[in-house]
Amino acid sequence: MSRRSDMHGFTLIELLITLALLTIVAGIAVPNFTAFIQKTQLQGQADDLVATLLYARGEAVTRRTTAEIIVSDTGPWVVRVGGESLRELNHNPALAQMDADVTSIIYRPNGTATAALVTICRNDEFEKAYVVAVRPSGSPTIHPRGKNADGSALASCTR
Known part of the structure; x- marks a missing residue:
């Protein structure tokens, strides 16, 4: 098909092919992006938990007293020192469930x-879950995604 030299623009067929390619690329990218967001939310929750644990440990050592983290399945985790609430770790159970094997974590004055x-x-997808371990030495550790504290594969999201 020949064009006149003074005509500019796209043909309808060129436009439709471009739109079809964009639709295919978007159809591939959106599910991957959703999975990426969900993984990032879990990683962020694990990072927030470690930051809260380190904060409680630092307060216990600085104030030379015990710091307690009250563990809750549905509500915020609260850092208390001397009966005073200092910080809360809020989490949305719809985005990430945090299941602990204790009801509170106590940090002593020596750390x-x-x-x-x-x-x-999230949603019982244990292969994407994170395990955060608090050692008796007081240091928290995030284990690789889908791995238990001993390095074995997680079999469940509950303790």
Whole structure:
């Protein structure tokens, strides 16, 4: 098909082919992007938990007293020192469930703590879950996605 030299623009067929290609690319990208957002939300919750644990440990050492983190399945996790609430870790159970094997985590004035394991999961997808371990030395550790504290594959999101 020949064009006149003074005509500019796209033909209808060129426009339709471009739109079809964009639709295919968007159809591939959107599910991957959704999965990426969900993984990032879980990683963010694990990072927030570690930051809260380190904060409680620092307060216990600085104030030379015990700091307690009250664990809740549905509400915020509260850091208390001397009966005073200092910080809360809010989490949305619809986005990430945090399941701990203890009801509270105690940090002592020397920085040591009660050992605990916390599983951060979404929709019972344990292969994407994170495990945060609090060692008796007081240091928290995030284990690789889908792995238990001993390095084995997670079999469940509950403790």
